Amino acid sequence: xxxVTQSQPEMSVQEAETVTLSCTYDTSESDYYLxxxxxxxxxxxxxxIRQEAYKQQNATENRFSVNFQKAAKSxxxxxxxxxxxxxxxxxxxxxTAPSGLSGGSNYKLxxxxxxxxxxxx
Amino acid sequence: DSGVTxxxxxxxxxTGQRVTLRCSPxxxxxxxxxxxxxxxxxxxxxxxxxxxxxxxxxxxxxxxxAQQFPDLHSExxxxxxxxxxxxxxxxxxxxxxxxxxxxxxQGTRLTVV
Numbered sequence: 001x002x003x004v005t006q007s008q009p010e011m012s013v014q015e016a017e018t019v020t021l022s023c024t025y026d027t028s029e030s031d032y033y034l035x036x037x038x039x040x041x042x043x044x045x046x047x048x049i050r051q052e053a054y055k056q057q058n059a060t061e062n063r064f065s066v067n068f069q070k071a072a073k074s075x076x077x078x079x080x081x082x083x084x085x086x087x088x089x090x091x092x093x094x095x096t097a098p099s100g101l102s103g104g105s106n107y108k109l110x111x112x113x114x115x116x117x118x119x120x121x
Numbered sequence: 122d123s124g125v126t127x128x129x130x131x132x133x134x135x136t137g138q139r140v141t142l143r144c145s146p147x148x149x150x151x152x153x154x155x156x157x158x159x160x161x162x163x164x165x166x167x168x169x170x171x172x173x174x175x176x177x178x179x180x181x182x183x184x185x186x187a188q189q190f191p192d193l194h195s196e197x198x199x200x201x202x203x204x205x206x207x208x209x210x211x212x213x214x215x216x217x218x219x220x221x222x223x224x225x226x227q228g229t230r231l232t233v234v
Contacts, residue, residue: 017212037225042227043209043227043228043230044123044225044227044228045211045213045225045226045228046123046225048224052220091164099172108154108166108169108177108179109154109156109164109166109223110161110166111164112163113163114164115162
C-alpha cells in the first residue's frame with residue numbers, strides 16, 4: 001500500500017520569505033500523480049499544484065513550485081514570497097495512474113498528515 | 122468556490138443515531154468521492170462512485186453506506202453513530218474516473234455527542 005509522510009507537523013515563515021514543506025512517499029508503482037492541497041481555516045481543500053511522475057520537469061504554479069525527486073521518493077513544496085493568505089494546513093497526496101501496476105484499481109487519494117504553515121507579518 | 126456543494130455544513134447528533142450527508146458534484150462531473158478527516162486518522166478515503174456505480178472502496182465502516190443517484194448527487198449514510206465518528210466529511214468530484222484533479226466541497230462537520 002502507498003504511504004505518504006509529512007515529517008514537519010508545523011512550519012513558520014516570515015512574510016515575503018521562502019519556505020519549503022517536505023513530503024516523502026512509498027510506492028511500488030512507476031506511474032502516479034502527486035499533489036499538494038491547501039486547507040485554510042475555511043476547511044476548503046484547494047489544489048495547489050500537481051506533478052505527474054513520468055514528467056522530469058518540476059511543476060510550477062506562480063509562487064508555488066515543487067522539487068520532485070522520483071528515485072528518492074521525495075516531493076517538496078516551495079512557497080516563494082510568502083503571503084499572509086498562504087497560512088493554512090498543507091497536505092501532500094498520492095494517486096495511482098491508470099497505467100500503474102495496480103491495474104487502476106486504486107482511485108483514491110492517499111494523504112499525508114499535513115503541515116500547518118504559519119506566516120508571520 | 123469549487124462548485125461542489127455539501128449539506129449540511131454542521132450536524133450535531135447523539136450516539137446511536139443515523140444521519141445522511143448530501144453532496145452535489147460540479148456540473149458535468151460524473152465521479153464522486155467521499156473522504157473522512159479526523160484528528161487521529163487524518164484524511165481517509167471512504168468510497169468512490171462513477172456515474173451511479175461504486176468504483177472503489179477504502180476504509181469505510183460497515184455502518185456507513187453511500188450511493189449516487191441518477192442526477193449524480195450522492196449521499197453518505199452513517200448509522201449507529203459512535204463518538205469516534207465525529208469528523209469532517211468531504212465530498213469531491215471529477216469529470217471522469219481518472220481525472221487527476223478532484224474538486225472538494227467545504228465538508229460537513231459531524232459531531233456525535
